[in-house]
Amino acid sequence: xxxxxxxxxxxxxxxxxxxxxxxxxxxxxxxxxxxxxxxxxxxxxxxxxxxxxxxxxxxxxxxxxxxxxxxxxxxxxxxxxxxxxxxxxxxxxxxxxxxxxxxxxxxxxxxxxxxxxxxxxxxxxxxxxxxxxxxxxxxxxxxxxxxxxxxxxxxxxxxxxxxxxxxxxxxxxxxxxxxxxxxxxxxxxxxxxxxxxxxxxxxxxxxxxxxxxxxxxxxxxxxxxxxxxxxxxxxxxxxxxxxxxxxxxxxxxxxxxxxxxxxxx
Amino acid sequence: xxxxxxxxxxxxxxxxxxxxxxxxxxxxxxxxxxxxxxxxxxxxxxxxxxxxxxxxxxxxxxxxxxxxxxxxxxxxxxxxxxxxxxxxxxxxxxxxxxxxxxxxxxxxxxxxxxxxxxxxxxxxxxxxxxxxxxxxxxxxxxxxxxxxxxxxxxxxxxxxxxxxxxxxxxxxxxxxxxxxxxxxxxxxxxxxxxxxxxxxxxxxxxxxxxxxxxxxxxxxxxxxxxxxxxxxxxxxxxxxxxxxxxxxxxxxxxxxxxxxxxxxxxxxxxxxxxxxxxxxxxxxxxxxxxxxxxxxxxxxxxxxxxxxxxxxxxxxxxxxxxxxxxxxxxxxxxxxxxxxxxxxxxxxxxxxxxxxxxxxxxxxxxxxxxxxxxxxxxxxxxxxxxxxxxxxxxxxxxxxxxxxxxxxxxxxxxxxxxxxxxxxxxxxxxxxxxxxxxxxxxxxxxxxxxxxxx
Numbered sequence: 001x002x003x004x005x006x007x008x009x010x011x012x013x014x015x016x017x018x019x020x021x022x023x024x025x026x027x028x029x030x031x032x033x034x035x036x037x038x039x040x041x042x043x044x045x046x047x048x049x050x051x052x053x054x055x056x057x058x059x060x061x062x063x064x065x066x067x068x069x070x071x072x073x074x075x076x077x078x079x080x081x082x083x084x085x086x087x088x089x090x091x092x093x094x095x096x097x098x099x100x101x102x103x104x105x106x107x108x109x110x111x112x113x114x115x116x117x118x119x120x121x122x123x124x125x126x127x128x129x130x131x132x133x134x135x136x137x138x139x140x141x142x143x144x145x146x147x148x149x150x151x152x153x154x155x156x157x158x159x160x161x162x163x164x165x166x167x168x169x170x171x172x173x174x175x176x177x178x179x180x181x182x183x184x185x186x187x188x189x190x191x192x193x194x195x196x197x198x199x200x201x202x203x204x205x206x207x208x209x210x211x212x213x214x215x216x217x218x219x220x221x222x223x224x225x226x227x228x229x230x231x232x233x234x235x236x237x238x239x240x241x242x243x244x245x246x247x248x249x250x251x252x253x254x255x256x257x258x259x260x261x262x263x264x265x
Numbered sequence: 266x267x268x269x270x271x272x273x274x275x276x277x278x279x280x281x282x283x284x285x286x287x288x289x290x291x292x293x294x295x296x297x298x299x300x301x302x303x304x305x306x307x308x309x310x311x312x313x314x315x316x317x318x319x320x321x322x323x324x325x326x327x328x329x330x331x332x333x334x335x336x337x338x339x340x341x342x343x344x345x346x347x348x349x350x351x352x353x354x355x356x357x358x359x360x361x362x363x364x365x366x367x368x369x370x371x372x373x374x375x376x377x378x379x380x381x382x383x384x385x386x387x388x389x390x391x392x393x394x395x396x397x398x399x400x401x402x403x404x405x406x407x408x409x410x411x412x413x414x415x416x417x418x419x420x421x422x423x424x425x426x427x428x429x430x431x432x433x434x435x436x437x438x439x440x441x442x443x444x445x446x447x448x449x450x451x452x453x454x455x456x457x458x459x460x461x462x463x464x465x466x467x468x469x470x471x472x473x474x475x476x477x478x479x480x481x482x483x484x485x486x487x488x489x490x491x492x493x494x495x496x497x498x499x500x501x502x503x504x505x506x507x508x509x510x511x512x513x514x515x516x517x518x519x520x521x522x523x524x525x526x527x528x529x530x531x532x533x534x535x536x537x538x539x540x541x542x543x544x545x546x547x548x549x550x551x552x553x554x555x556x557x558x559x560x561x562x563x564x565x566x567x568x569x570x571x572x573x574x575x576x577x578x579x580x581x582x583x584x585x586x587x588x589x590x591x592x593x594x595x596x597x598x599x600x601x602x603x604x605x606x607x608x609x610x611x612x613x614x615x616x617x618x619x620x621x622x623x624x625x626x627x628x629x630x631x632x633x634x635x636x637x638x639x640x641x642x643x644x645x646x647x648x649x650x651x652x653x654x655x656x657x658x659x660x661x662x663x664x665x666x667x668x669x670x671x672x673x674x675x676x677x678x679x680x681x682x683x684x685x686x687x688x689x690x691x692x693x694x695x696x697x698x699x700x701x702x703x704x705x706x707x708x709x710x711x712x713x714x715x716x717x718x719x
Contacts, residue, residue: 007711009669011710012710012711013705013710014677016712017706020710037715045656045659046656050648050652053644058660060664061663086636133620144620146575146620149301172290176577181617182652183615187269187272187613188696189273190578190581194616196699219703224700
């Protein structure tokens, strides 16, 4: 199985520790991923702004980069959703169709392809899960509250399987955080207010570590947490799993996430 | 003014924003409870969507069938190509019977056509009889929601409005007392109404009857007391058969307010002895929307307002921030069809979270259509220049790995070494008004990978 690692542009530049954790976690699960260095971005920022035409060269570059892999795995449901859903505007060559089908969100890959729904490890903290809309409503990685009261999903299942981890019960289980790509700038007032409301829900219900599957939502929420100097760590879920699944013999029970951006590289 | 500007004005009152958000979230939760209680709810949605798509695919045939059956029932049927013609038809009917007073139950179509100001200018006394509509009418405001037109107002605001217009005691804010005052006031208006206008929730092709759903019974009271009933409908309101109606009445109230059914579901088929009934069928841009393959299924909308209640942006920006008769996500996909330039900011007033699509009882892919309108708005040159150029630049960087790598390094170094006051200057970085930027690391992931793995 040839797995290509897609590390979204802003993760590559600003959250390398998330990329590293993704690489290392896959390694611990027996997958040696390859990172083709010519990769850049999925093109979503332009397309969501209405500039799909401008994004086409970026789409082609993405397909060109990843067409030789059996699976393309990314720690971001949003970018994956974009590749799968919106790469329909370029010519549907065999390569394009293959890449669209082969691109997986990391936790979807772990759950659906690797068949892993429980992870051994320990993370003795109260964790608040932010469900990112594109992963949840777009890729159906978790139940939508619009459809059913049952709160289940790939990521919540994996998190619950860790020893010592308590998952926060929120008032609003799956409300959008308000990041929304360029929305966070063009609709700054509403975007910030939405993020503040999400953070408040977590704060009220005891979240110590705020996590999720998409660093873009978390970057926005972390920006609010840090501005307000709140007692809450923000970590991508892959960072939690990578720390919890230390090789045997290493103690993880004393792990306390040190800063809101985790370890510097 | 664009949506972001009006939204920023709304959110600047943080307390009221909280109240508005929580009030509508409460309605969304009531909807959820009602939906969870119906095991076949998703099947009903599919059925409703299929019936509507079928009807839209043969709209011409069903419209003619409807007209024929309505005429056979003794109803006078009128066709209006646009708002202006609709308004003129209503005025002509009123003049024809020498009427000067009109009572009107809830009708978003007449709002869309701006009927009230037109009639008032022509000497007609118009009274909206839906309580929420009456409140906003007294305040000379537009409704801010499809089914909850005065949801932007608190009971204190209503008390003040009624004090000024209906003479209730200053400071009265008890909902029971205020409703009683409105009731007494409206009863007088019902008694003198010569003509009654109603909206139409569903028009049934096989019978020529129209169905009006209300919670207050004001449509029935108006119609039964007046000599003339005018039912105004958009041409997309058709369903083929009476047997189809149950699918929609089960969905409508549950989606709108969480009620199993509206208090009144009134069928109007023919005029009473010695009275008149008219139906005005309005296009006003609907044919154009029907001709847009990507957007035609927005015409399936049954105006339940669920997409507004669930929309995290609507709840925090208020209905008036959309500056269009139909606010919220559905308004944002209907409005560019009417005037793309004027409403060009509305398809961007969304995070594309998709919740609107998931609650829509007739399965309109609202968030997908928002995305598609964005593409058209950009192609038509309606994007702000900064956005347009910024995206062109970004695309050219992201298609070239070396430039991307270099640009990323510059951005990180800038963030690391420039003073915080500069990187977080809100004058050119709106992000920083309420948020910190991420701390920039020395190394990118690819730097680490190439050093450590390769």
